[in-house]
Amino acid sequence: MTDGEKSNSEGDRIVYGITDIMRFLPHRYPFLLVDRITELEADRRIVGLKNVTMNEQFFQGHFPGAPVMPGVLIIESMAQVAGVLIYRDLPDKEKKLIYFRSIESAKFRRPVVPGDQLRIEMELLSRRSNFGKMQGRATVDGKLAAEAVVTFAIVEHSGT
Numbered sequence: 001m002t003d004g005e006k007s008n009s010e011g012d013r014i015v016y017g018i019t020d021i022m023r024f025l026p027h028r029y030p031f032l033l034v035d036r037i038t039e040l041e042a043d044r045r046i047v048g049l050k051n052v053t054m055n056e057q058f059f060q061g062h063f064p065g066a067p068v069m070p071g072v073l074i075i076e077s078m079a080q081v082a083g084v085l086i087y088r089d090l091p092d093k094e095k096k097l098i099y100f101r102s103i104e105s106a107k108f109r110r111p112v113v114p115g116d117q118l119r120i121e122m123e124l125l126s127r128r129s130n131f132g133k134m135q136g137r138a139t140v141d142g143k144l145a146a147e148a149v150v151t152f153a154i155v156e157h158s159g160t
Contacts, residue, residue, distance in 0.1 A: 013041075014037065014039070015036070015037060015039075016037035016084065017036060018036065020037075021036075021037065021084060024083070024087040024093070025080060025083055026097065026157075030056075030057045031076075032080070033073060033077040034048045034049070034080045034084070035048075035050055036048060036049045037049075037081070037084055040084075040085065042085075042088075043085075044123070044124055045121065045122065046085040046121075046122050047120065047121045048081035048084065048119075048120045048122075050118040050120065052069055052114055052115065052117065053114055053115075054115075056069070056114070059114065067114055068112065069111075069112040071108045071146060074108070074145065074146045075103060075146065077118060077138065078120050078138055078150065079098075079100060079150055079152070081120045081122050082122040082134045082136065085124065094157075096154050096155065096157055097154075097155050097157045099155055101150075101151040101153050102150070102151045103148055103149075103150050104148065104149040104150070105147070105149050107146065107147050109143075109144045109146060110143060111145075112140060112145050118138045118139070118145065120136060120137070121139075122134050122136040125149070130155070131151065131152070132152055134149070135148075136148055
C-alpha cells in the first residue's frame, strides 16, 4: 500500500490522492479530470471525485458569464475514474492506453458549475481480455448530474 491507501476490514476500500492517480493515468493538466479516489473494489467498482473550479480552462468559452461543465468532459471524468480501476492492476501499464469504444445511454440531468464536486461511481459490467464495459453515474450533492455506459479497449502504446 502507498501512504494514501486505506482499507476497511474487508480490505476493499482504497483511497488514492492525485499523486497516486497520476501514477495510474497517462492524463495530465489540463486534461486530468479526477482529483481523488475514495473507494475501490478490485474488478468491481470505483468511486472518485472531481472538484470543479472556475479555474478550469473550458469555462473560458463554455459559457462566458454562465459557466457550465461540458457534458463530454463529465463523461471523460467518468472514464478516467474507470481508468484507475483498470490501469491499477494492468501489467506493463506504461505500455498501454485505454480507449473509448462506445458511449451508450448518456443522459445529462443537471448542469455542473464551478464550486460543484462531482462524485463519480463506476461499476464494471463485463470484461474480456482487452475489452470491457462499465456503467457510471456522476452526482453533485447526491443529485444525479449524468449517467452513461461506456465500453473500452486496452491497446498497446507506441510511446510516441
